Amino acid sequence: MSPTAQIVLLKGAPTAATLSPAIPAQLASSDCAGAIPPLREARDHDWTGCPWIGTLPPAMIHPNAIVEKGAHLGRGVQLGPYCVVGPNVVLGDGCRLHHHVSIDGHTTLGEGCEVFPQAVLGMPPQDLKFAGERTTLEIGKFNIFREMVTAHPGTGNGGGVTRIGDRNLFLIGAHIAHDCHIGNHCIFANYVQLAGHVHVEDHVNMGGHSAVHHFVTIGKHAFIGGMTRVAADVPPFVILVAARGTRSEVRMINGVGLQRSGYSNEDIAALKDAFLKLFSRRARSSGVAMRDRVQAILDAPTVNSHVQYLCECLMRSFAHGRNGRYLESLRADRVHRNSWTLQNQYKLVVNVVGRGSVRQTANPARDHAHEVFELIAQADPGWAFTGWDGGLTGRTNPATIVLDRNKTVDAMFSQQS
DSSP, X not given: OOOEEOOOOSSSSTTOOBOOTXXXXXXXXXXXXXXXXXXXXXXXXXXXTOGGGGTSOOOEEOTTOEEETTOEEOTTOEEOTTOEEOTXXXXXXXXXXXXXXXXXXXXXXXXXXXXXTTOEESOOOSOTTOOSOOOEEEEOSSOEEOTTOEEOOOOGGGTSEEEEOSSOEEOTTOEEOTTOEEOSSOEEOTTOEEOTTOEEOTTOEEOTTOEEOTTOEEOTTOEEOTTOEEOSOBOTTEEEEEOSTTOEEEEEEOHHHHHHTTOOHHHHHHHHHHHHHHTSHHHHTSSOOHHHXXXXXXXXXXXXXXXXXXXXXXXXXHHHOBTTBGGGGGOOOHHHHTTOOOOOXXXXXXXXXXXXXXXXXXXXXXXXXXXXXXXXXXXXXXXEEEEEEESSOBOOSSEEEEESSOEEEEEEEEEOO
């Protein structure tokens, strides 16, 4: 552990001290470190030998707090008893740490953040692939971390940064795993658990004990009901709740939340109309695929901008996602990337000319960015396979076709003489 300094009262309340960004390092390394007087005498002590004491911005540090050499504390920072601040931590102006708070790693807190007892920020990520590389936890302004909240820095495999925006509220026991990106004005109720690589957009409200699968994206202004299992991307502007068994379902548009955020009645009405076309029982029982229902809305002559954003988020998950998670398509590790099959984006139509059949199977090859199929032509008795036409040519049988666009293939059979 780096050298530490017991900081004493210079002015202000009898349980605090005045400190500047550089004081922890200077106290630990200067001649002043061994000459700090008892707490009750600090106010009247002669600090002539430490001229920098009177010129640096003040912070209030409890005598039992530990600030390691190298940490940077902004103006007006308050550290309660038994807090531990690591050597690579930066605390912005006005941050307040209640007692028994631990902040370590390359962690930065913006101005005005408040951290309650037993919260732990910046400890190494819980990922077996993490090899000690330098990664960061970047926290914006005016966030509140209640008791026992944990947040981990990123990993080299996931971009290296866990990022939290401004004015978020994390209630007791919430966990923010490595490489998560969280927007602004979000609320995470008690014991919300985010797995790694989760993206949460602005103004999201998550109910207690809800858990989010890794690589999930939660759209802006979404509301997640308590104890909900979130295993796929959540569209923006909706309420998602736990359903029967382990399922979750989109219940309605988050109208109340949108009103509180200043959305107009016209915008909310347009989103509710889109919800009926996409998620209502009538829409689901219509026999029209969700992708086609979304495309029908996008093809309309005029589309509300918020409805368009909702539809584009859905299409992104359809087109590129694995199990409904768009971010899965962006993950860097080849071990996991080789373990899944791309979602079908295009259609393959096989026609038979003559008498015979064609069997098509997915090819397990992983060296293509699109789905690959193997086609096997089988002629009926008295007929012979003569070749492929259309999206596939030649007489190779079995044949392999890469589905990089919509394709139609004709299998040609001729009668034997």
